[in-house]
Amino acid sequence: MSNKNYYPLMADIVKASRVVQEVAHTAPLLKNMNLSAKYQSNIHLKREDLQLVRSYKIRGAFNKISSLTKENLAKGIVCASAGNHAQGVAYSCQKLKCFGSIYMPETTPRQKIKQVKMFGGEFVEVFLTGDTFDDASSKAIADAKESGKTFIHPFDDPKTIEGQGTIGLEILQQYSEPIDYLVLPIGGGGLASGVGAWFKEFSPNTKIIGVEPEGAPSMKLALDNKCNLALENIDRFVDGAAVQKVGDYTWKVCEKVLDDILVVPEGLICSTILRLYNEDAIVAEPAGVMSIAALELMSDKLEGKNVVCVLSGSNNDITRMEEIKERSLLYEGLKHYFIVRFPQRSGALKEFVTDVLDTGDDITHFEYYKKSSREKGPAVIGIEVQKSEGLKRLKERMKDRNFIFEYLNDKTDLFQFIV
Template sequence: MSQTYLKRILTSHVYDVARETALEIAPGLSARTRCTVLLKREDSQPVFSFKLRGAYNKMAGLGRAELKRGVIAASAGNHAQGVALAAARLDCKAVIVMPVTTPEVKIDAVRNFGGEHVEIVLVGESYSDAKAHADKLAAARKLVFVHPFDDPDVIAGQGTIGMEILRQHPGPIEAIFAAIGGGGLISGIAAYVKAVRPEIRVIGVQAADSDAMAQSIAAGRRVRLKDVGLFCDGTAVKQVGKETFRLCRELVDEIVLVDTDAVCAAIKDVFEDTRSILEPAGALAVAGMKAWAAANQVRGKTLVAVACGANMNFDRLRFVAERAEVGEAREAVFAVSIPEQRGSFRLFCDALEGHNITEFNYRMAGAEKAHLFVGVQVTGHRDRSAIARNLRAQGFATLDLSQDELAKQHLRHMIGGRSAAEGNELLYRFEFPERPGALLRFLSVMNPEWNISLFHYRNEGADFGRILVGIQVPDGDMRQFRAFLAKLGYPYCDESANPAYHLFLRNGDTAS
């Protein structure tokens, strides 16, 4: 199979618009991993991502009549920009169908790359809605659909990245890491690498909350996810392609899953080495490479990570900076209960053994004790565990919240908010689409008899917002409440039993 793709890749038409990107050493990452880390800088393409390669290769292979009729694509991100630029270079018409929720900055980017060659159609609230409408338009107007990943020509275009890596570094390579969304990027790279140098490991990286390929390979069939995480929006695919699944199942050696904090840390790592800022999906390969090297205790090897995109909204950097320290294991977050008596705070500080405090929130919980929410600089996971042991040895009840999404995202901004009238309160985290009317939809679907007892939201400059909501629901309404969640359709997580919530925001202390 890889031999068939080898010919496609070698004869791909990508360099009319795409450039051969640099393969450069990352000195900081190399020192930290004790390996030679090379970054394949696809973030430096004209559209700031690798997507241009596959889109152009597909479109350049069309006949004159097909180009005259035009092409169509459904995308809200990097693929749309690649199709737009390819259309301008090939002098053909391109219809780009995007959800109405698409940020204006991305719409403007597509318009700027495509100019008069692009027609933008805004339909629906999700990629699925846009794709369904694009299929109808393609049939009605006889347009060629340019798939973002599940097309042999698109896969072959992305495969030129693998060809460049092996040409630029003919020496030993232990592993090449690439992000997986629908699977087009890693399928192309793996097809070339396994045909030419099969000893090199090809390792995919997915966000833990968008792992459609990993689940599909484990199940032996394509799995469709009900929900996907939105932080790594460039790889937030509910179902991988038929062809990409076939290729990944045969050629990809393994898949590594990483969380949001690890991605934020990887964005910071790349910035420190290159002064460039990757988008979350663009940093997945780096995050996965770090996790894989640590887990396998790899030393002295050459590792390649594909930095596949840099279309980052500036406003998201606030969130990335906040979470990068935890992702690097350089900050730990604790909830600590101390007695309300003289000397307690001094004992608490002594237990930290000189570590710098990065955040400190204090709330008296009554006449006998107080609760602290504290961030501490650490040197790694062992250091974090040692601090927790020291605190407990002093008799302080301690919760390590370093992996607690509720605490890191919301509670650190809300410490001290308690209500005496919180009966029947349920606590849920939601991901709302960032668009007018999202909150109104929430309120209109919710039973008006239920009271909102808590609400916290922070704009992070993303396509979605993270909201924490307390809702007072009578015990007899739980069936109706579950129906409300299903009808609303927003991703959610029940945090009602979270111990940090009981420590800081709820009366009737249940945590020890």
Template sequence: MSLDYLKRILTSRVYDVARETELEIAPALSARTGCTVLLKREDTQPVFSFKLRGAYNKMAGLDARELRRGVIAASAGNHAQGVALAAARLDCKAVIVMPVTTPQVKIDAVRTFGGDRVEIILGGESYSEAKALADVLAAQRKLVFVHPFDDPDVIAGQGTIGMEILRQHAGPIDAIFVAIGGGGLISGIAAYVKAVRPQIRIIGVQASDSDAMAQSIDAGRRVVLKDVGLFCDGTAVKQVGKETFRLCRELVDEIIRVDTDAVCAAIKDVFQDSRSILEPAGALAIAGMKAWVAKNAARQKTVVAVACGANMNFNRLRFVAERAEVGESREAVLAVTIPEQRGSFLRFCDALAGHDITEFNYRIADIEQAHLFVGLQVKDHADRARVMRALRKDGFATLDLSNDELAKQHLRHMVGGRSASAESELLYRFEFPERPGALLRFLSAMSPDWNISLFHYRNEGADFGRILVGIQVPAADMAKFRKFLDGLGYPHCDESANPAYRLFLRG
């Protein structure tokens, strides 16, 4: 079986359209992990994904009669773009069925690559429904179906990646990490590598909420997931292929599951090393490699991670940036309760000495206690535990929310509301140069003469930090308060008359 795939891979015609991508060292990741980390840069393909290899190899192998009939594919992204470019190069008509939920940017990309050779049909809410429609159209129009993963020619096309890796790095390789959706990519790479250098471990990586292959191997049969997570949409497959399941059972050494935060951290890692932004599925292998190194305390190993795609939805970048620090265990998200009394704020800040605050949300609600939502930069899990012990030692009840999806996804944006306790409240926006410790210095500069009733801050990586503060100032103290603002030295803006503030926050 492996020798059959070896021949298929060696005779694949992918290089009519694909390029041999770089295998390059990731210096920062290597330094942090203590291993030599090599990235196989499939994100630099013409369609920014490896999918072009398999799609073109399948279509280039069709005879003239089949090409005249045309091909059909179901896909919401990378496979569609690969089929479209292959159709344009082979002068072949292609029908691409895409779910109605497909972002316009991906639809436009398919049109760009395929030109007038491609017909796009939007149908179904998911890939499964689009695939069902494609099957019907294939039968009606007598079109050749180009499967995204469960086809020997597609698998062989993806296998050329394994061939390139071994040619580009003749030295020892301890493990190759590959993302798994339907299984075509890892099946092709494993078929080649295990035939040529079987001592290299092939390790698959799946999103923990889209782990059809891992569950199937555990069960000894192909399982169908009821639901799949959509963050790593490029690998969100409910059922793996028959052939890919067979190959993975035989050739894949291990499968690792990673969560969303770990994927976001991996996207950031690759950006820091290469200034390239991978899509979530494209960063799965890097996230799995990091998890494997940490779990096995691996040092001085040589590992390869396939960066398999960069078709990132731009609107996701805000989410990725927000979750990356938590995924790397470099941000702790905490709920802290402090007494609602003068001096508590400063005692709280003193307890955080040496740790930069990444987020701070507070709204007065109780005359006796204040509940703070706080993000902190930490070194690792142990440092997070030390911070929590210090806070509790100072009498501040502390709850760790670093792994709480509700808190990270929703509650952090909802801390606030109207408060009957916020009498004589003024609302001000402040700006200050964003430097290490800048927020703590700002808090220390706030006068203890007036109570802080609202506070919101989030480090967004900009040159200037922006803070929203509610301060309870009696009318008799207004002259003193204005003098205080003038001496504070930070640009500020009075938002007390803002209609949105009065609608949502004013007591």
């Protein structure tokens, strides 16, 4: 079957649902009171973060590996992943007693690497290579060709797509009311293809919304150009969805099933992670909350609607929380960086603290540009304000008191270098 003709068969998704029962439970579909109140609607979260491997990826991985012949299982399998697919493959290898070689980017959070090794045990070996999923994938495919092992694609394989499609089957069994919007995260497109196909068949009036991170909108690129193109550069922050090119199978299926595709800023994703943690005690990873973050971009359409968001994963490394908080504050307009040249007078630094900063403002970063002439040389200063409107007043007070400054937040290259 050629790529352009493939479309998931409902019978194959039903078959997959019986297969994945061995490793994945029916994740709860829970109404979220905070989100429902905020958007004046009925927001339900499909909690795939509660699977044993803490993401939905176990479904597609196990469905694919289970379909292999005994001969192919004996030769072993190989995969590439930024984390969640690797964990699904690792657990499947241990369950089916087959050996797996797992290639992961060197940038993969340590927590995910540790989990892969734990789930796979003696049946997997992990290789760290390259900076992105695509780098790791190239190495894994080369290994498969050379060794004769079967390559288990994280998204661009019919069996994987059908395994992820079992989520759609479950949602419609769990939710008795008509669903107005189904919001799905997109990395390579396997989840959106499988679940979207099931909904198009059995809930055709539901609007299916795909969501990508602003730093890696590869599905939007493919759909806008009607051709599966690769992004030249991507932001790797949303590691579970940072792919340069979506699947040849998946983009064609998504072209048929998606009603819209939204691109969410990484800062909004970070704010959503923190809000879920603080309000609902839900620990989620960046890719896991993309569908929930997208609600902010849909807010004018949601009143009175029934909405389902797939919360796709919770494999978040706690060491990333400082970066997540920083990105959130920058996005919300609450964190600002400046290069400040202090006036050539005694006590200028004290004056800055007492007369320039407003009540509640906090200096969170301070570093002299030079080691000499302190209080008279330039300094990089990070200031956290209480409200986004505080930036205007902060700049005005610096000007009034003759502090020469350069605002860094909107100078991307300089900002990233210094901060």
